[in-house]
Amino acid sequence: MSTVxxxxxxxxxxxxxxxxxxxxxxxxxxxxxxxNENFIFHPSLIWVxxxxxxxxxxxxxxxxxxxxxxxxxxxxxxxxxxxxxxxxSLSSPEILGYDKLLIATGGEWEWxxxxxxxxxxxxxxxxxxxxxxxxxxxxxWQALLAHPGPVVIGATLNAGLYGAAYEFALNMDxxxxxxxxxxxxxxxxxTPEPFLGHLGHGGLGNxxxxxxxxxxxxxxxxxxxxxxxxxxxxxxxxxGRRQRLSSKFTMLVPPFQGIKPVRATPNLxxxxxxxxxxxxxxxxxxxxxxxxxxxxxxxxxxxxxxxCDVLIPGTVSAEMGRVAAANIAADLGHGWPVRKPADALKxxxxxxxxxxxxxxxxxxxxWLNVQLNVPxxxxxxxxxxxxxxxxxxxxxxxx
Ligand SMILES: Cc1cc2nc3c(=O)[nH]c(=O)nc-3n(C[C@H](O)[C@H](O)[C@H](O)COP(=O)(O)OP(=O)(O)OC[C@H]3O[C@@H](n4cnc5c(N)ncnc54)[C@H](O)[C@@H]3O)c2cc1C
Numbered sequence: 001m002s003t004v005x006x007x008x009x010x011x012x013x014x015x016x017x018x019x020x021x022x023x024x025x026x027x028x029x030x031x032x033x034x035x036n037e038n039f040i041f042h043p044s045l046i047w048v049x050x051x052x053x054x055x056x057x058x059x060x061x062x063x064x065x066x067x068x069x070x071x072x073x074x075x076x077x078x079x080x081x082x083x084x085x086x087x088x089s090l091s092s093p094e095i096l097g098y099d100k101l102l103i104a105t106g107g108e109w110e111w112x113x114x115x116x117x118x119x120x121x122x123x124x125x126x127x128x129x130x131x132x133x134x135x136x137x138x139x140x141w142q143a144l145l146a147h148p149g150p151v152v153i154g155a156t157l158n159a160g161l162y163g164a165a166y167e168f169a170l171n172m173d174x175x176x177x178x179x180x181x182x183x184x185x186x187x188x189x190x191t192p193e194p195f196l197g198h199l200g201h202g203g204l205g206n207x208x209x210x211x212x213x214x215x216x217x218x219x220x221x222x223x224x225x226x227x228x229x230x231x232x233x234x235x236x237x238x239x240g241r242r243q244r245l246s247s248k249f250t251m252l253v254p255p256f257q258g259i260k261p262v263r264a265t266p267n268l269x270x271x272x273x274x275x276x277x278x279x280x281x282x283x284x285x286x287x288x289x290x291x292x293x294x295x296x297x298x299x300x301x302x303x304x305x306x307x308c309d310v311l312i313p314g315t316v317s318a319e320m321g322r323v324a325a326a327n328i329a330a331d332l333g334h335g336w337p338v339r340k341p342a343d344a345l346k347x348x349x350x351x352x353x354x355x356x357x358x359x360x361x362x363x364x365x366x367w368l369n370v371q372l373n374v375p376x377x378x379x380x381x382x383x384x385x386x387x388x389x390x391x392x393x394x395x396x397x398x399x
Contacts, residue, residue: 001027001028001029002024002028002029002099002100002332003028003029003031003096003097003098003099003100004020004024004028004029004030004031004098004099004100004101004102004328004332005031005032005033005088005096005098005100005101005102006020006030006031006032006033006102006104007032007033007034007078007088007101007102007103007104007105008032008033008034008103008104008105008106008293008295009032009034009036009039009062009066009073009104010034010039010040010104010106010293010317011293011314011315011317011318011321012104012106012292012293012294012295012317012318012320012321012324013032013034013102013104013105013292013293013321014032014039014062014065014066014318014321014394014399015317015318015319015321015322015325015399016102016104016292016321016322016324016325017030017032017066017069017071017321017325018069018071018397018399019321019322019325019326019329020071020325020328020329021069021070021071023325023326023329023334023335024329024332024334025334026070028332029072030070030071030072031071031072031073031074031096032062032066032071032072032073032074033073033074033075033076033078033088033090033096034062034073034074034075034076035075035076035077035078036075037061037062037063037075038059038060038061038062039059039060039061039062039065039394039395040055040058040059040130040131041058041059041387041390041391042164042314043164043314043383043386043387044057044058044387045058045128045129045130045131045134045164046128046164046167046168046171047171048128048131048134048135048137048138049126049128049134049137049138049141049168050138050141050171050175051138055131055132055134055135058131058387058391059131060391060395063075065394065395065396065397068397069397074090074092074094076090076091076092076094077090077091078090078091078105078259078261079091079093079261080261080264080265081101081103081261081262081265081268081289083265083268083285083286083288083289085097086098086099086101086288088101098288099288099332100288100289100290100328100331100332101288101289101290102289102290102291102292102321102324102325102328103262103275103283103289103290103291103292103295104291104292104293104295104317104321105258105259105262105295106259106293106294106295107256107257107258107259107273107274107294107295108256108257108258108259108260109129109254109255109256110158110254110255110256110257111123111254113156113157113158113254113255114156114228114229114230114231114252114254115229115230115231116230116231116232117156117228117231117252117254119133119136119137120136120140123231124231124232124233124234124250125231125250125251125252126140126249126250126251127251128164128168128251129161129164129253137251140249141175141249143248144185144248144249145179145181147248148176148181148184148185148248149184149185149246149247149248149249150185150186150187150188150245150246150247150248151172151176151185151186151187151188151247151248151249151250152187152188152189152190152236152245152247152249152250152251152252153165153168153169153172153187153188153189153190153250153251153252154169154188154189154190154191154223154226154228154251154252154253155190155191155192155193155252155253156192156228156252156253156254156255157192157227157228157255157306157307157308158192158255158256158272158307158308158309159192159252159253159254159255159256159308159309160200160255160256160294160308160309160310160311160312161253161256161311162191162193162198162199162200162253162311163199163311163313163351164253165189165191165251165252165253166189166196166197166211166351167351168251169187169189169215169220170214170215170218170220170351172187173187173218173219173220186219186221187218187219187220187221188220188221188222188223188245188247189215189220189221189222189223190222190223190226190228190236190238190245190252191222191223191224191226192224192225192226192227192304192306192307192308193224193225193304193308194224194225194304194305194306195208195212195224196208196211196212196215196222196224197209197210197211197212198302198304198308199310199311200300200302200304200308200309200310200311201300201301201302201310201311202301202302202303203302207351210351211351223238223243225305225306226238227239227240227306228252229242231250231252234246234247234248235247236250236252255272255309256272256294256309257272257273257274258272258273258274258275258295259273259295260273262275262295266285267285267286268283268285268286268289269297270297272297274295274296274297274298275291275295275296275297276296276297277290277291277296277297279339279340279341280323280324280327280337280338280339281296281320281323281324281327282324282327288331290324290327290328291324292317292320292321292323292324293312293317293318293320293321294312294317296320296342298310298312298342298343301343312342314390316342316345318399319340319345320342320345323338323340323345326338
C-alpha cells in the first residue's frame with residue numbers, strides 16, 4: 001500500500017491525480033492537496049474585466065470531481081516539505097507522510113520586482129491573473145470608459161505569460177471600439193522580448209509576423225526590449241531611455257517564482273524556486289519528489305538581450321502531469337517509465353484577437369507543428385469552444 005500526494009489541483013495536478021488513480025491499484029492512496037476549492041479556467045480570465053465572463057462561469061469545485069474518481073481531497077495550504085522524513089506540513093494543520101510526492105503548485109507572482117507593480121490599491125496596476133484581481137479591475141475599466149485615456153499593457157523582465165498579455169491588449173482594442181471610445185484612447189504594449197511574438201521561445205512558427213500585423217491593424221503601439229523602471233499612478237517609466245508612458249489603465253504581467261515552501265527546501269528549487277527535473281519529471285534533488293506544470297524549471301533556449309521566461313501553456317502543464325504520474329506509477333511497480341522532456345510535449349494555444357487569430361499546435365514531430373493565421377472571428381469561437389470542451393473534460397473526470 002503506497003501513498004502518493006499531489007500538491008495543486010489545476011492543469012498539472014488534476015491531470016496527474018486522475019492518471020495516477022487510473023494506473024494505481026485501489027489499495028494505493030492518491031491524495032490531492034490544494035489551497036483552492038475551485039478549478040479556474042485561466043484562459044478566460046482575459047474576458048472577466050470587461051464583464052464578458054463572471055468568475056462563476058469559468059470555475060467549478062474540484063472536490064466532487066476528485067472524490068467521484070476515488071481521490072482524497074484536502075483543501076489546505078502546503079507550508080513545508082521535509083524530503084528526509086518524506087512528509088509535508090499543511091495549514092490544516094496536518095502532517096502527511098508520502099511515498100511519492102508530486103508538486104504541481106504553479107508559483108507566486110513577484111509583484112515586488114518593479115516599484116508600483118502591485119495591483120491597486122497597493123500599487124498602480126490592474127491584474128487579470130486571478131478572478132479576484134480581474135473583478136477588482138472592473139472599477140478601473142468603468143473609470144476608463146468614463147474618462148478615456150492611454151492604456152499600457154505588457155510584461156516585465158523575466159515574465160513568461162506573454163500570451164495573456166497579447167490577448168488582453170487585442171481584446172482591449174475590441175472592447176474600447178465596442179464602447180465607442182477607441183478614438184479617445186491609445187494602447188501601448190511594452191515587453192522585454194526582442195520582437196513581438198518571441199514568447200520566450202524565439203518565436204513560435206510565424207507568431208512574430210502574425211502579432212505584428214494584428215497590432216498594426218489595431219493601432220497598438222509596441223515597445224520591445226523594454227525594461228520597466230517603475231509604475232506610477234498615471235504613468236509607466238521605462239529604464240534606460242527614461243521614457244514616460246502616460247497610462248490611465250496599466251496591466252503588466254510580473255515575473256514568476258516557485259512557492260515559498262519550495263524555495264525554503266534545500267536542493268529542491270533553483271534560485272527562483274523553479275524545480276529542476278529530468279525527462280521523467282523527477283526532481284534533480286530528491287528521487288521521490290516529482291514536479292509538473294509551471295512549477296518546473298524550463299530554461300529559455302532562445303537568447304534575448306533582456307531576460308525573458310518561457311510561456312508554458314495549460315495543455316503542456318497537464319501533459320507533464322500525466323507523464324509524471326506514469327513515472328510515479330512505474331516507480332511503484334505499475335507500468336513502465338516514460339521519458340518526455342518539456343520541449344517534446346504537445347502544446348495547443350489559441351491566441352484570440354477577436355478579428356484575427358493565431359492557432360499554435362506545437363510538438364517535437366513535424367506534423368504537430370502547425371501555426372495558422374486565419375482572418376475572421378474564428379479564433380474567438382475556437383477559444384470559446386476550447387473553454388467549454390476543456391471545462392467539461394475536467395469536470396467529468398476525463399482530463
Ligand atoms: C490570465 C491567464 C491566461 C492564460 N491563458 C492561457 C491560454 O489561453 N492557453 C493556455 O494554454 N494557457 C494559458 N494560461 C497559462 C495556464 O493557465 C498555465 O499554463 C497553467 O495554469 C499552469 O498550470 P499548473 O497546474 O502548472 O499551475 P497553476 O494553474 O498555477 O495551479 C497551481 C495549483 O497549485 C495550488 N497551490 C499553489 N500554492 C499552493 C500551496 N502553497 N499549497 C497548496 N496548493 C497550492 C493552486 O491552488 C492551484 O490549484 C493562462 C494563464 C493566465 C493566468
